[in-house]
Amino acid sequence: xxxxxxxxxxxxxxxxxxxxxxxxxxxxxxxxxxxxxxxxxxxxxxxxxxxxxxxxxxxxxxxxxxxxxxxxxxxxxxxxxxxxxxxxxxxxxxxxxxxxxxxxxxxxxxxxxxxxxxxxxxxxxxxxxxxxxxxxxxxxxxxxxxxxxxxxxxxxxxxxxxxxxxxxxxxxxxxxxxxxxxxxxxxxxxxxxxxxxxxxxxxxxxxxxxxxxxxxxxxxxxxxxxxxxxxxxxxxxxxxxxxxxxxxxxxxxxxxxxxxxxxxxxxxxxxxxxxxxxxxxxxxxxxxxxxxxxxxxxxxxxxxxxxxxxxxxxxxxxxxxxxxxxxxxxxxxxxxxxxxxxxxxxxxxxxxxxxxxxxxxxxxxxxxxxxxx
Numbered sequence: 001x002x003x004x005x006x007x008x009x010x011x012x013x014x015x016x017x018x019x020x021x022x023x024x025x026x027x028x029x030x031x032x033x034x035x036x037x038x039x040x041x042x043x044x045x046x047x048x049x050x051x052x053x054x055x056x057x058x059x060x061x062x063x064x065x066x067x068x069x070x071x072x073x074x075x076x077x078x079x080x081x082x083x084x085x086x087x088x089x090x091x092x093x094x095x096x097x098x099x100x101x102x103x104x105x106x107x108x109x110x111x112x113x114x115x116x117x118x119x120x121x122x123x124x125x126x127x128x129x130x131x132x133x134x135x136x137x138x139x140x141x142x143x144x145x146x147x148x149x150x151x152x153x154x155x156x157x158x159x160x161x162x163x164x165x166x167x168x169x170x171x172x173x174x175x176x177x178x179x180x181x182x183x184x185x186x187x188x189x190x191x192x193x194x195x196x197x198x199x200x201x202x203x204x205x206x207x208x209x210x211x212x213x214x215x216x217x218x219x220x221x222x223x224x225x226x227x228x229x230x231x232x233x234x235x236x237x238x239x240x241x242x243x244x245x246x247x248x249x250x251x252x253x254x255x256x257x258x259x260x261x262x263x264x265x266x267x268x269x270x271x272x273x274x275x276x277x278x279x280x281x282x283x284x285x286x287x288x289x290x291x292x293x294x295x296x297x298x299x300x301x302x303x304x305x306x307x308x309x310x311x312x313x314x315x316x317x318x319x320x321x322x323x324x325x326x327x328x329x330x331x332x333x334x335x336x337x338x339x340x341x342x343x344x345x346x347x348x349x350x351x352x353x354x355x356x357x358x359x360x361x362x363x364x365x366x367x368x369x370x371x372x373x
Contacts, residue, residue, distance in 0.1 A: 086110045087284075087291060090120050090129035093318050095157045095236065095331040096272035097133060101312040102298035109291075113318060124150070130280040131291060136270040137189060137359050140349050143369050144361030150275045151371045153292060155341050156299070158332035159256040159269030160236040161193060164243075166228045170252035173201045176231055177208045182223040183233035186213035192355045193269055194233055197255055200262030217242075224249065237319050237327030244323070256332060267347025271332070276371070289373055292337070299335040302328060342370045 089111045091097035103109045123129045214220050220232045259269040302309040306328045314321025352359045
C-alpha cells in the first residue's frame with residue numbers, strides 16, 4: 001500500500017473517530033484539544049498545531065548535573081546512526097514527551113513535539129520519524145493499518161486520569177454512587193477506562209452513577225464549579241493546572257489505583273508507549289538499543305530530579321516549568337519493557353477491544369507487536 005494512501009486512511013481514522021472514536025467530543029470533527037486527550041493534553045485547552053521544536057532559548061544542558069551531562073555525551077556517540085545521522089523522534093505534548101526531557105538537547109536526537117495524534121500519524125507512516133511516543137491504542141491501530149510495520153518498545157506513561165471533587169466526600173470508589181461524574185473523552189479511552197473501573201468495582205454506569213460528557217476539560221471544571229456535589233474525571237497535568245486555579249478542588253481517587261485493584265488479568269491502564277518503525281529497527285538495531293538505554297536514563301532523571309526536569313520541559317514549551325514541577329510526580333512516567341509490558345498492554349488493549357474494536361484497529365495485536373531486544 002502506498003504511504004500517501006495509507007496516511008490518508010489513518011488520518012481519516014483519527015479525524016473521523018474510528019481510531020479514537022471522538023476522543024473528547026461526540027462529534028467527528030473534534031478539536032485538536034480533544035484528540036489530544038487520549039495522550040493527556042498538557043493544559044486541557046486548545047493547542048496551536050506547531051512543530052514546537054524550540055529554537056534558541058535557555059541552555060537547558062546547564063540545568064543538568066555535571067555527571068548527567070558527561071553521560072549524555074557518551075550516549076550521543078552511541079545513539080547516532082552508523083551513517084552519522086541523528087535519530088528522528090516524535091512526541092506529543094504532555095507526559096509522554098516529559099519523560100524525554102534529557103534527550104531534548106542531546107545532539108544524537110532530533111525531537112519533534114507536536115500537539116495532536118493526527119500530526120504524528122503521517123510522520124510515522126512517511127518515515128519522517130524513526131521512533132515515536134504515541135497513545136497506547138494508536139500504536140495498536142498503526143500496527144494493524146501498516147501491516148505490522150512497527151513494534152512497541154516500551155510503555156512510557158501509565159494512567160494519568162483522576163477523579164476530582166469539591167470537598168472531602170469521595171474517599172473510596174463506593175462513594176461515587178448516586179453522584180454525577182463529568183468527563184471529556186466520550187467514545188474514546190477515557191470513557192472506556194472509567195466504565196471498566198466502575199464495572200470492575202461493582203458500580204453500573206447509568207444506574208448507580210450518572211456519567212455526563214463535556215467537549216473539553218475546561219467544561220468539566222466549570223461543571224464542578226456549578227455543581228458542588230459532582231465529581232470530575234480529568235487528566236494530568238490539567239489536574240495540576242485546575243488545582244492551581246481553584247483551591248476548593250482536590251484529587252479524590254486515582255484511576256490507576258482503581259484499575260489495578262479491580263482487574264485480575266495483569267493489565268494496567270497504559271496511556272502512552274514508544275514505537276519504532278521496523279525498517280529503522282532492522283537497519284539500526286544497535287542505535288535502537290542505545291536509545292532505549294538513554295531513554296530509560298531520562299525517565300529516571302525526570303522522576304528523581306523534578307526541578308531540573310521541569311526547567312527543561314518548560315524551556316521546550318511542553319508545559320510551563322511551574323506546572324511541570326507539581327505535575328511530574330502525578331504523571332505516572334515510566335519505562336517498562338519485555339514480558340511485563342506485554343502482559344499489561346495486551347490486557348489493556350483487549351479490554352478496549354471488547355468495548356469498541358475500532359479503538360485498537362479492529363484486532364488485538366499478536367506477539368510480533370512487541371520488541372524483544
